[in-house]
Amino acid sequence: xxxxxxxxxxxxxxxxxxxxxxxxxxxxxxxxxxxxxxxxxxxxxxxxxxxxxxxxxxxxxxxxxxxxxxxxxxxxxxxxxxxxxxxxxxxxxxxxxxxxxxxxxxxxxxxxxxxxxxxxxxxxxxxxxxxxxxxxxxxxxxxxxxxxxxxxxxxxxxxxxxxxxxxxxxxxxxxxxxxxxxxxxxxxxxxxxxxxxxxxxxxxxxxxxxxxxxxxxxxxxxxxxxxxxxxxxxxxxxxxxxxxxxxxxxxxxxxxxxxxxxxxxxxxxxxxxxxxxxxxxxxxxxxxxxxxxxxxxxxxxxxxxxxxxxxxxxxxxxxxxxxxxxxxxxxxxxxxxxxxxxxxxxxxxxxxxxxxxxxxxxxxxxxxxxxxxxxxxxxxxxxxxxxxxxxxxxxxxxxxxxxxxxxxxxxxxxxxxxxxxxxxxxxxxxxxxxxxxxxxxxxxxxxxxxxxxxxxxxxxxxxxxxxxxxxxxxxxxxxxxxxxxxxxxxxxxxxxxxxxxxxxxxxxxxxxxxxxxxxxxxxxxxxxxxxxxxxxxxxxxxxxxxxxxxxxxxxxxxxxxxxxxxxxxxxxxxxxxxxxxxxxxxxxxxxxxxxxxxxxxxxxxxxxxxxxxxxxxxxxxxxxxxxxxxxxxxxxxxxxxxxxxxxxxxxxxxxxxxxxxxxxxxxxxxxxxxxxxxxxxxxxxxxxxxxxxxxxxxxxxxxxxxxxxxxxxxxxxxxxxxxxxxxxx
Amino acid sequence: xxxxxxxxxxxxxxxxxxxxxxxxxxxxxxxxxxxxxxxxxxxxxxxxxxxxxxxxxxxxxxxxxxxxxxxxxxxxxxxxxxxxxxxxxxxxxxxxxxxxxxxxxxxxxxxxxxxxxxxxxxxxxxxxxxxxxxxxxxxxxxxxxxxxxxxxxxxxxxxxxxxxxxxxxxxxxxxxxxxxxxxxxxxxxxxxxxxxxxxxxxxxxxxxxxxxxx
Numbered sequence: 001x002x003x004x005x006x007x008x009x010x011x012x013x014x015x016x017x018x019x020x021x022x023x024x025x026x027x028x029x030x031x032x033x034x035x036x037x038x039x040x041x042x043x044x045x046x047x048x049x050x051x052x053x054x055x056x057x058x059x060x061x062x063x064x065x066x067x068x069x070x071x072x073x074x075x076x077x078x079x080x081x082x083x084x085x086x087x088x089x090x091x092x093x094x095x096x097x098x099x100x101x102x103x104x105x106x107x108x109x110x111x112x113x114x115x116x117x118x119x120x121x122x123x124x125x126x127x128x129x130x131x132x133x134x135x136x137x138x139x140x141x142x143x144x145x146x147x148x149x150x151x152x153x154x155x156x157x158x159x160x161x162x163x164x165x166x167x168x169x170x171x172x173x174x175x176x177x178x179x180x181x182x183x184x185x186x187x188x189x190x191x192x193x194x195x196x197x198x199x200x201x202x203x204x205x206x207x208x209x210x211x212x213x214x215x216x217x218x219x220x221x222x223x224x225x226x227x228x229x230x231x232x233x234x235x236x237x238x239x240x241x242x243x244x245x246x247x248x249x250x251x252x253x254x255x256x257x258x259x260x261x262x263x264x265x266x267x268x269x270x271x272x273x274x275x276x277x278x279x280x281x282x283x284x285x286x287x288x289x290x291x292x293x294x295x296x297x298x299x300x301x302x303x304x305x306x307x308x309x310x311x312x313x314x315x316x317x318x319x320x321x322x323x324x325x326x327x328x329x330x331x332x333x334x335x336x337x338x339x340x341x342x343x344x345x346x347x348x349x350x351x352x353x354x355x356x357x358x359x360x361x362x363x364x365x366x367x368x369x370x371x372x373x374x375x376x377x378x379x380x381x382x383x384x385x386x387x388x389x390x391x392x393x394x395x396x397x398x399x400x401x402x403x404x405x406x407x408x409x410x411x412x413x414x415x416x417x418x419x420x421x422x423x424x425x426x427x428x429x430x431x432x433x434x435x436x437x438x439x440x441x442x443x444x445x446x447x448x449x450x451x452x453x454x455x456x457x458x459x460x461x462x463x464x465x466x467x468x469x470x471x472x473x474x475x476x477x478x479x480x481x482x483x484x485x486x487x488x489x490x491x492x493x494x495x496x497x498x499x500x501x502x503x504x505x506x507x508x509x510x511x512x513x514x515x516x517x518x519x520x521x522x523x524x525x526x527x528x529x530x531x532x533x534x535x536x537x538x539x540x541x542x543x544x545x546x547x548x549x550x551x552x553x554x555x556x557x558x559x560x561x562x563x564x565x566x567x568x569x570x571x572x573x574x575x576x577x578x579x580x581x582x583x584x585x586x587x588x589x590x591x592x593x594x595x596x597x598x599x600x601x602x603x604x605x606x607x608x609x610x611x612x613x614x615x616x617x618x619x620x621x622x623x624x625x626x627x628x629x630x631x632x633x634x635x636x637x638x639x640x641x642x643x644x645x646x647x648x649x650x651x652x653x654x655x656x657x658x659x660x661x662x663x664x665x666x667x668x669x670x671x672x673x674x675x676x677x678x679x680x681x682x683x684x685x686x687x688x689x690x691x692x693x694x695x696x697x698x699x700x701x702x703x704x705x706x707x708x709x710x711x712x713x714x715x716x717x718x719x720x721x722x723x724x725x726x727x728x729x
Numbered sequence: 730x731x732x733x734x735x736x737x738x739x740x741x742x743x744x745x746x747x748x749x750x751x752x753x754x755x756x757x758x759x760x761x762x763x764x765x766x767x768x769x770x771x772x773x774x775x776x777x778x779x780x781x782x783x784x785x786x787x788x789x790x791x792x793x794x795x796x797x798x799x800x801x802x803x804x805x806x807x808x809x810x811x812x813x814x815x816x817x818x819x820x821x822x823x824x825x826x827x828x829x830x831x832x833x834x835x836x837x838x839x840x841x842x843x844x845x846x847x848x849x850x851x852x853x854x855x856x857x858x859x860x861x862x863x864x865x866x867x868x869x870x871x872x873x874x875x876x877x878x879x880x881x882x883x884x885x886x887x888x889x890x891x892x893x894x895x896x897x898x899x900x901x902x903x904x905x906x907x908x909x910x911x912x913x914x915x916x917x918x919x920x921x922x923x924x925x926x927x928x929x930x931x932x933x934x935x936x937x938x939x940x941x942x943x
Contacts, residue, residue, distance in 0.1 A: 030875040033883035034867065034890065036818015036858035043817035076781075138782065138803055220822045220830055220884040220918045269820070269884030270918050302823040495882035495919050621878040625924050629881060632920030657827045657916055665909040668922035 004617065004675050015679045015686065020508040021618040027500040028519070029493070038267045041239045042224050042299065049226070049295035050079055051137040052288050054281065055130040055144045056304055057122035060371035060650030061156035061169065064120045064149060067130060072146035077139035080291040081147070083130035084118035087287055092117050094249045094277040095374070096343050105252060107181040113172055115343045117253075117283045121154060123171055123342030124371050125652055126307025128280055133288040133296050156371040156650045160316055160337040163370050171342050171369045178344040178367030188349050189334065189363030198331025198360030202322025204400050209318050210389035212699070212717045213642040214339065216311035216660065217378045221269020223305050227285035228295035234261045234286050239268045242276035242532020244490050247524045249278030254286060266522035271494030272633075274310045274346070274376035276534035281308075306373075306655040311643070313348055313367075313375025314339040317389045322360075327401040329358040329394070329412045336365040341374035348375065350386030355465055356394070357414045371650055373643065377534065379630060380692040383466065384637055384699050388717060391462040391700035396713060399448070405704065406435050406444075409463055421582045423680040426613040430589040430676060431463055434611040437674060438591035443607070449711025454599045457606070460704025462697040463589040468540060468615065468688035470584060472576040474528035475545035477506065477553045480568045485510060485553075487546065488520045490530030491538055496691050497622045498538050504618055505543045505684045509550030528572065536689035539618065543684035548573035579682060586688040588612040590631070590697040594705040598728045601721035603639055603706060605669040610697075613676040615688030620675075627694035628671040634698015636663045640718050789850040791816065792860030800847045807831045807842035810857060818858040818887050822916070829915035832888035833857050839895045841914075858887035861894065869939070870894060873932035874925075881919035888915045893929045903933060 015022075032038040069081045093108040096115035118128055130147055134140035155169035162168055163176040170176065177185035199205060219239075226237040234256065240246040240263065247263040254261075268275075285298040300308060315338050322331035338348035348367030398408035409431060416425050435441070443459040451457050476488040487506045491498040499521050507514040520526050531537040552571030563569050593607040610627050617623045640661040644653045654660050679686030699717055707713050712727045782801045789796055791814060800809060805824075810816045810833070822830030824843045831843040834856040861868045870893055873879070880886040889912060896903060896911035903911070908929045909922075917925060 026875050026878075027880075030880070031867070033880040033886055034858075034871040034874045035862060036816070036887050038883050039817070040820070040884065042821070043811075045812075045815075045817075137808075138801070218918050220828060220882065220916065221820070222822065222824075268882060269822075270882040272918070302825060302827075493882075497881075622881075625878050625881060625919075625921050628923050629917075629920040632922060633918075636920070656825070657823060662916060662918070663920060663922070664914075664916060665912045665922050665926065668909070668920065671923060 004620065004677055015616050015677045018508055018685060019511065020514055021504050021685055022616065024621045025500065025504060025514065025619055027497050028503055029499060040221055040267045040269055041226060041237050041265065042297070044226055044237050046226065046228060046295040049297050050133040050135060050292060051140050052131055052133040052285060052296050052298035053137065053140040053144055054128050054284060054298065054300065054304060055147055056308060057125055057127045057129050059122060059151055059153055060125050061154040061171070062122055062151035063154060064122065064129065065152050066150045068148040069130070071148070072132060072143040075139060075143050075146060077135040078132060078143045079135065079294070080133045080288050081130060081143070082284070082287055082291065084116065084120045087117055090117040090283055090287070091115065091253055092280045092283060093253045095280060095345055097345060104181065108252070110181070110183065111179065112174060112183050113179060113344060117280055117287070124373055125650060126304065126373060128284065128308065131284045131288060131298070133292055137299060158370055158372055158645050158647060158650060160339050160368040160370060163368050164337070171371065176369040178340055178348060178369060188347065188365040191362045193360035195331045195333055195360045195362040199322040201324065202330045203325040204323045204397065206321045206323070206393055206397055206400065207319065208389070208393050208715055209316065210392065210715045212315045212385035212388060214311050214314045214373065214375065215378055215637050215641045216306050216643065217272040217274060218306070218657065218660070218662065219270025219272055222300050222302055223279065223281060223309060224297060224299045225282045225285035226295060226297045227289040229289055232260060235264070236261065236282055236286065237264045238279070238282050240265045240275050241268065241271040241492060241494050241534050242530070243492060243522060243524045243527070244529045245277045245532050246282070250282050250286070253278060253283055262523070262525045264523045265492045268492050268494040271533055273378040273381060273534060276532035279309070303655050307652060310345060310374050310376025312378035312381070312385060315350055315385050317350065319389050319393050321393050321397055323397045323401055325401060327398070327403045327408055327411055329356055329397070331360040332356065332358050334363040334365070337368045338365060339370055339372060339375055340367045341372050342369050343374050345374050345376045346381060349382040351382045352386035352390040355414055355463065356412050358412065372645060373652065379633065379695045380466065383464065383696040384634060387462060387464055387696055388699040388703060392703050392713065395460065395704045395707060404444070405461060406431060406440060413463065414465065423579050423582045423584045423682055424678055426676055426678060427463060427465060427587045430587045430611045430613055433674065433676060434461070434589040434591045434609055437611065437672070438607065438609040440591060443593050445708055448708045451709065455595050455597050456709045457593060457595050458705055458709030459591065459593045460701050460706070460708050461589060461591045462700040462704060464693070464696045465585045465587050466689060466693045466696060467536065468584045468586045468683070470544065470577040470579060470682050471531065471537060471541045472574060473531050473541035473545045474572065474574040475542060475549040476528050476570065476572040477549040478568050478570045479553060479557070479563065481563045481565055483516060483562065485512060485517045486520060487517055488527050489542055489546065490524065490527035491542060492522045492533060494533050496533070496626055497619065498533055501539055501543065501618055502546055505546045506550055508685065509547045510554065536692045539687050540683040540689070543687060544577060545573050545575055547684050548575045577682065584680070584682055584688070586612065586614045586693050588693050588697060590701040592701045592705040594702065594709050596706055596709040596724070598710055601724035601728065603719065603724070605635065605702070608669055609672045610694065611674045611676065612693060613678055614690045614693060615683060616677055616679050616686040617675050618685070618687050623675065623690050624673045626691040627673045630691065630694025631671045631698055632663055632668055634695045635702060637717060638699040638702040638719060642718050785848045787848050787851050789853045789855060791855045792857060798847070802846065802848055804847045805843055806833070806845040806847050806850060806855070809847040810842060816857050816859050820884050820887055822884065829888045829892065830885050832891045832915060834891055834895055837895060837898060839892045858890055861890060869935045870897065870929065870932040873928040873935060877924050877928035877931055879921065879925045879928040881921045885915060885917045889917065889925050896929070897933055897936070901933060901936060903929070905930060
């Protein structure tokens with residue numbers, strides 16, 4: 001059982017126990033999940049459907065001189081072959097949205113860096129070049145091998161700093177800096193306070209260069225799309241975190257109205273980010289289906305998925321921090337280059353500095369184009385790679401001024417002020433609770449690397465605050481004469497259990513048992529708009545819409561009584577709540593103990609305590625496991641995952657679970673999770689963000705523990721054995 | 730590389746292509762008769778590709794029911810289960826023996842069905858996730874997976890269940906380390922590793938207490 005504390009934090013009421021939410025409830029679709037009956041995209045089989053495969057670029061940067069499909073077309077069973085020559089002008093809008101302006105139709109139209117369904121030139125290994133639909137997947141696969149593509153290879157660049165040098169290969173005519181929504185190559189970030197004065201006043205100035213690697217989302221379900229047309233309406237089964245946004249993006253790219261696209265996704269084999277919209281394979285499947293007049297299932301191989309889709313953007317970050325003798329941070333400067341690949345699908349920003357109260361900050365973050373795979377959103381998109389550098393250098397700063405890092409954090413972290421107000425604040429409580437549960441004072445070594453022998457223990461910690469904002473979403477609730485309630489919500493179920501969560505919220509708000517509520521989900525023709533399961537918004541935003549719909553239905557019932565006969569009552573809600581200028585955040589602190597074998601470079605995590613304030617916890621067991629799983633991914637990011645390239649030929653070398661060295665059962669330490677529960681009066685019953693928050697601190701907390709164990713500061717993720725051995729030699 | 734398929738300039742070896750070559754070679758060695766698929770173990774030319782793929786008949790049981798099938802030699806077991814027998818509970822995660830989502834039991838032992846040819850199943854007994862519940866009643870493992878929140882997205886769940894079923898059959902009283910070792914070939918990207926191990930241990934404990942009560 002997960003420990004749960006219900007102490008009131010500043011600004012929040014103590015949580016009052018409720019009827020349904022807050023208790024451990026098995027998922028309402030749990031039986032489907034353990035019997036193989038849950039239907040994922042590739043499990044849908046339509047009569048007569050064709051199988052499609054995509055031919056991808058083997059070159060990091062090349063112009064396609066010609067594509068000869070004659071031999072492939074002659075293969076019996078091949079039904080259609082498409083490429084940029086047959087479909088030159090379909091823009092893959094959400095692949096090139098310019099400046100991270102998510103779902104911004106204007107930006108999609110305006111951007112100079114349009115991405116097409118098939119590009120020419122191709123700009124990364126793995127970019128789609130052509131696609132084949134055939135009677136079965138073997139024939140489609142064979143046909144790919146019979147397509148002859150003549151490439152004119154172009155110079156390529158893999159490194160963000162090399163890409164910014166004069167004379168670097170130009171991936172775009174406008175240069176290699178990502179363009180913002182106005183097509184200007186301006187950095188993200190900005191300047192506040194007086195950083196120069198802050199550094200001048202500092203007794204100590206610390207500097208460091210930190211790098212973080214590309215991490216594939218690597219959800220276990222390889223991406224695919226099953227498309228068919230009913231007249232001029234496209235029906236699309238596709239693994240998406242957001243059916244509503246996926247429908248809109250696909251409709252826009254294909255020149256259709258939203259109502260002409262139906263997107264269906266009920267179960268999805270892992271989300272983790274960047275699937276709240278359309279994908280190029282949706283468009284390709286749709287076009288192949290249109291060409292053939294037949295349903296088409298397009299399947300990506302694991303490697304095509306790894307390279308063709310997206311993962312967390314890599315970064316190179318130069319940090320400078322000024323600290324006074326009493327341990328006050330006086331100035332922070334960040335110069336960051338984010339590796340976005342050739343298309344700016346997402347912002348490339350990094351976060352973490354905001355966790356400090358320091359008033360003098362100068363940040364410049366350049367999204368940079370290279371010929372690597374495209375960077376995108378992965379669970380807390382800008383946070384773990386941002387927190388790793390800032391929390392590493394602050395750890396160093398604490399040692400420099402002779403302070404315990406926990407005390408240093410408590411002194412310098414952001415707190416509510418008259419200018420910056422929060423709906424509630426529990427950062428300090430998270431840190432103090434974690435320190436106590438972890439037994440920080442006993443495990444942390446004032447002198448790093450002081451353990452005797454080759455296997456050295458030490459402890460590190462990190463803390464964070466992360467968005468839990470409110471916003472618009474929709475829900476519809478219906479009740480019939482038998483007293484059964486049907487909830488219509490546009491959620492999919494990517495793993496956290498949104499479907500169950502929505503049912504719990506409805507049952508609580510209606511005051512009825514959970515088993516009286518049926519959920520209709522995952523189909524744009526049957527469900528109203530939902531923000532989609534990204535950005536930690538589903539529980540907060542769609543969940544609150546469920547609460548409002550329930551209130552509306554209760555009003556109707558009290559006015560008109562329960563329906564009789566075949567009559568039903570229906571209520572809908574699209575609330576757009578506001579926190580009146582106050583920030584709504586969740587908070588967390590992680591404490592890690594490591595054992596580092598300084599001869600072999602092996603790191604073992606011997607204790608990991610994660611304390612989170614995520615408002616009211618609606619379903620404790622899945623919430624705990626969202627944190628445990630996210631922590632595990634953070635550890636993978638800290639110690640394992642990378643996508644290595646051969647600098648000579650631009651070939652990716654480690655695409656796949658084995659190559660990227662993902663954690664297995666044997667690598668997974670035990671994670672101890674504690675929630676501090678609060679109710680700030682917003683969201684459904686005070687619920688806040690859970691799923692994304694857990695991944696933010698792994699890299700920094702583990703790196704700080706390794707420093708405390710060894711006395712060596714590791715600046716580059718992942719902290720591999722070879723890097724450790726090199727550093728410790 | 731015999732029977733492998735390569736895209737120009739790509740280092741990706743197709744799992745099915747590889748199996749097509751090696752599997753066909755095995756079949757040819759085993760049968761050495763007129764039905765052996767001549768030419769399948771060499772790089773196919775365009776003309777050969779255009780010819781129909783070699784087929785074999787195979788007889789095996791799936792969840793206790795006998796299946797007699799005419800399969801293409803290049804079909805993997807997971808393809809036959811999913812596409813031809815409608816048993817879509819077994820998932821394809823990587824199709825190259827890395828992730829374990831496709832784990833099924835063959836004569837009680839866990840195997841990656843993406844890396845197993847259907848023609849190799851002659852005379853074997855295959856068990857999939859659809860065969861775990863008996864008479865509509867979930868197995869102790871399935872029940873424990875529910876109670877311990879072992880599935881998050883659920884895509885690895887079938888494989889985790891099958892590998893765990895094999896473990897408990899040969900070791901009814903595993904330690905946590907035993908479970909981790911037995912499941913090391915089953916990745917979970919939701920990384921719900923703690924809960925999965927807890928579920929398997931809970932199922933073992935349930936079985937023990939049920940056994941004691943009898």
